[in-house]
Amino acid sequence: xxxxxxxxxxxxxLWALVAQTNHELSGLRVYLFVGGLYVxxxxxxxxxxxxxxxxxxxxxxxxxxAPVAFGTHVILFSAAFAxxxxxxxxxxxxxxxxxxxxxLLVNLALFLLFSFTxxxxxxxPAAAWPRLIADLIVSQIALALVAPWFFALQHRxxxxxxxxxxALD
Amino acid sequence: MPFRRLSTARPFLTLGLVVGAWLVVPVVVKTFAxxxxxxxxxxxxxxxxxxxxxxxxxxxxxxxxxxxxxAGHDLSGVLSRYEFAVQQNTEMRAEIERLxxxxxxxxxxxxxxxxxxxxxxxFSGWWQRIVIRKGANYGVPVGAPVIFAGGVVGRVAEVHAxxxxxxxxTSQNVRLAGVVEGDTRPISFQGGLNxxxxxxxxxxxxxxxxxxxxxxxxxxxxxxxxxxxxxxxxTIGEINTLAISSDGLFKTGEVKxxxxxxxxxxxxxxxxxxxx
Numbered sequence: 001x002x003x004x005x006x007x008x009x010x011x012x013x014l015w016a017l018v019a020q021t022n023h024e025l026s027g028l029r030v031y032l033f034v035g036g037l038y039v040x041x042x043x044x045x046x047x048x049x050x051x052x053x054x055x056x057x058x059x060x061x062x063x064x065x066a067p068v069a070f071g072t073h074v075i076l077f078s079a080a081f082a083x084x085x086x087x088x089x090x091x092x093x094x095x096x097x098x099x100x101x102x103x104l105l106v107n108l109a110l111f112l113l114f115s116f117t118x119x120x121x122x123x124x125p126a127a128a129w130p131r132l133i134a135d136l137i138v139s140q141i142a143l144a145l146v147a148p149w150f151f152a153l154q155h156r157x158x159x160x161x162x163x164x165x166x167a168l169d
Numbered sequence: 170m171p172f173r174r175l176s177t178a179r180p181f182l183t184l185g186l187v188v189g190a191w192l193v194v195p196v197v198v199k200t201f202a203x204x205x206x207x208x209x210x211x212x213x214x215x216x217x218x219x220x221x222x223x224x225x226x227x228x229x230x231x232x233x234x235x236x237x238x239x240a241g242h243d244l245s246g247v248l249s250r251y252e253f254a255v256q257q258n259t260e261m262r263a264e265i266e267r268l269x270x271x272x273x274x275x276x277x278x279x280x281x282x283x284x285x286x287x288x289x290x291x292f293s294g295w296w297q298r299i300v301i302r303k304g305a306n307y308g309v310p311v312g313a314p315v316i317f318a319g320g321v322v323g324r325v326a327e328v329h330a331x332x333x334x335x336x337x338x339t340s341q342n343v344r345l346a347g348v349v350e351g352d353t354r355p356i357s358f359q360g361g362l363n364x365x366x367x368x369x370x371x372x373x374x375x376x377x378x379x380x381x382x383x384x385x386x387x388x389x390x391x392x393x394x395x396x397x398x399x400x401x402x403x404t405i406g407e408i409n410t411l412a413i414s415s416d417g418l419f420k421t422g423e424v425k426x427x428x429x430x431x432x433x434x435x436x437x438x439x440x441x442x443x444x445x
Binding site for chain 1: 177179180181183184187188191199200202203204205206207209210213214217289290291292293294295296298326334336341342361362363364365366367369372431432
C-alpha cells in the first residue's frame with residue numbers, strides 16, 4: 001500500500017509538471033505526452049499488484065483531466081503494464097538506459113494507439129497527422145531527457161517512504 | 170508446468186480482468202471517480218495559476234515610474250474611447266428594447282458577463298481546452314458561451330466546484346452555426362486543424378456558391394445566433410479559402426482563427442439570465 005501511494009504521488013507530480021509545461025507550450029501548438037513514464041518504472045520494478053494499482057490510479061488521473069471516454073488511459077496503461085510484466089524478467093531492468101529505452105518504446109506505442117482512438121472526430125484526419133507526429137517527436141525527446149530524473153525520483157521516493165524493502169520482497 | 174504457464178499468462182489475465190471489470194462498473198461510479206480525480210488535480214492547476222499571477226505582479230513591479238506614467242497616458246486614451254462606446258451602447262440597447270416593444274418581437278437572450286482567469290491551457294493535437302478559475306461557485310452553467318477580446322473562445326464543457334473546463338473552437342468536437350458578415354445564410358463551422366507553430370484553423374461547410382474568399386480577400390465569419398447558445402455577431406475567424414465541395418452544391422473552406430487563443434489568459438463567460 002505504501003509503495004502504491006508513493007508511486008502514485010510521483011505520478012501526480014509528473015502530471016502537474018507536464019500540465020504546466022503544456023500550458024506554456026500552448027502558444028507554439030506543441031504538446032508533450034509522457035504516458036510511457038506512468039507505466040515503465042512501476043511495471044519493471046514493483047511487485048505486480050502494487051504496480052498495477054499505481055498504474056490504474058495514474059490512468060484514472062489522466063482520464064479525469066482529458067476529454068476522452070473515462071477509462072481510455074486506464075485500459076491503455078494496463079495493456080502496456082501487461083506487456084512489460086510479461087517481458088520484465090528478460091529486460092535489464094536495473095539499467096537506467098534500458099529503462100529509458102523501454103519508456104520511449106511504450107510512449108511511442110501509447111501515443112499511436114491513443115491517436116487512433118481520438119483522430120476519428122477530426123474534420124481532416126490526414127491533416128492532423130503532421131501535428132501529431134511533431135508532438136510525438138517533441139514528446140520522445142522530452143521523455144528521453146526527463147526519464148532518468150523521474151526514475152531516480154521514484155526510486156528515492158520509495159526509499160524515503162521506506163517502501164523499497166517491501167517492494168523488493 | 171501448467172502453473173508456470175499460468176504465471177506467464179498472469180499479466181494478460183489481469184488485463185482481461187481490468188477490461189472486464191471496467192465494462193461492468195456502473196456509470197455512477199465512473200462519474201464519481203472522474204469528478205473526484207478532477208477535484209484532486211484542481212488545486213494544483215489553480216495554485217500554479219495564482220503563482221504565475223504573483224510572478225507577473227513582481228515582474229510588473231520592476232517597471233520604472235516613467236514607464237508606468239506612459240502606460241497610464243495610453244490607458245486614459247483607451248478609457249475615454251471605451252466610455253464613449255459604452256454611452257453609444259446604452260443608447261442602442263434602449264432603441265432595441267423600444268423596437269422590440271413596438272414590434273412585439275421576442276427579446277434576445279440576456280447574459281451576465283462572468284470574467285475569469287485561465288488556470289491552465291491544454292492544447293494537444295487531439296483536443297484544445299482551458300480550465301478557468303470559476304465554476305459552480307459563480308453559477309457558471311454547462312454549455313455557456315465563452316468569449317474574449319478576439320471573439321468566440323468556446324463553450325463550457327464541464328463545471329466543477331471552483332473551476333470549469335472550456336472546450337475551444339479550435340477543438341475538433343466544437344461545431345457552430347456561423348454566417349459570413351453581412352449575410353444571413355447559416356454555414357457550418359468545425360474546429361480541429363492546429364498545425365505546429367502555425368495559427369489555428371477550422372473548416373466551414375455548406376457555404377453558398379455566391380460567397381467568395383481568398384487569402385488576400387478574406388471574409389469575416391461571425392456567430393449566427395442560431396441554436397441559442399452564442400449571441401449573433403461574435404467573431405469566429407476569417408475565411409481565407411473556399412472551394413466547391415465534392416457534391417457541387419456548396420463550398421467548403423478554411424477559417425483562420427485568432428492566434429491569441431493559444432496564449433489566452435482571461436476570458437468572459439456569458440451566463441444566461443433567467444427571462445422574467
